[in-house]
Amino acid sequence: MSAILAVVQRDLLVVVRRKSEVLTALFFFVIVSSLFPLGIGPEPGLLRKIAPGVLWVGALLATMLALQRMFAADHADGTLEQMAISPSPLVGLVVGKIAAHWLVSGLPLVLMAPVLGLQFDLDAGALGVLVLALLLGTPVLSLIGAIGAALTLGVRGGGVLLSLLVLPLFVPVLIFGAGAVESHIAGLGAGGHLSLLAALLALSVFFAPWAATAALRIALE
């Protein structure tokens, strides 16, 4: 447990020293979702309709931006190998890195989403559901993304390949995440979709760190 916390602390410290990386992903999210009203037209009814999908797709793509760096820098300077041979189990360190990635890339998106939702004329209830859905969904993105990041570690053209591998696996999160907000707006209640998101989260918390660890070991061989 202390090893996990140490990894989280270290990764956050690295990020604080180089703020530009986090800000890039966050600005990307803000700009992409601001481009849609400009491209589609400022009609409020239409914007309200596309808001959940646009914000979720923006969140997916912003998560992808930071994903490749999850293990890459540590792999390049040999830190990852030291972690692999350290006495604490590698899977714990992987959990720590995933948690740090979420704190850096997922949490800012969750906090930023209500502001962007206002641009799309969402009411307070819908904003609440959006935040809740993102809160449940973005950790799943980090968890599944970690598998992809570990698989493409040090591979030629890894960035593009990573999106090809990971985006299909992100689709259920996108469907249920956007679906939660949509069904709330339609007056159907978001409970079902949120439960499915929570189930996805439970499932990926259980399995994804092991798969990512196995993939890392292969990359380090």
Added chain:
Amino acid sequence: MSKQLTNWFRFASPQTFYPLAGKMIPVFWVLTALFGAAGLWMGFFVAPTDATQGEGYRIIFVHVPTSWMSMFIYLVMAGWAAMGLSLNARLSSMMAQALAPTGALMAFLSLWTGAFWGKPMWGTWWVWDARLTSELILFFLYLGFIALQASIEDPRRADKAGAILALVGVVNVPIIYFSVTWWNTLHQGASVSINKSPTMAMTMLWGMLLMALCLWMYSIAVALTRVRAIILERESHTEWVKQLPEMTREVAA
């Protein structure tokens, strides 16, 4: 006992499997032709015209078998990949690699024939319905598997990385299979099921099953051909490959 064991694992090595596969391929091609001819004859001449869909339904004889194969090949591929990962068996990983393009082809054909069927029946080439979307994701998973293996230089690492990806993607297969039951969407429910009698004429069912067998044989034949090529490529440094008649002939010419 030990003799039996050695016999059982005899064909697990590329060196012994290569000639065996070479002997099996023509057999599976003949079976493909036989089942295909019988299935197409059943489908086009024997099966009656559908009461609601007219003649257009006949695309079912390609659409349903390719959809079945696309899911089944993924499971088989993931199975081989898991075996390659856990037992460190080279041939298993090669089989997984050999099956992937055929699976991608089946998923593509399933989507394509589905679009051809959807246009006259639903009035649209494509809808974002659960089954169509999940089949599309399956197609993307195949492409991801192929791309990942192609971009990693070291074959052993490519095998293992691909195996993990294949195993992660397996969760999608039951979602596709049960999507018509779980979500009530435009795609019609399953026409054939194990625990109740089929809702279609027996001749239609037979046509579909024969076509499925045809595609099954075709997939085996193609996968074996491809695995032979992979064996040659990966084992080209070994003595037994250099002594193969087809290799020496090439050198002589």
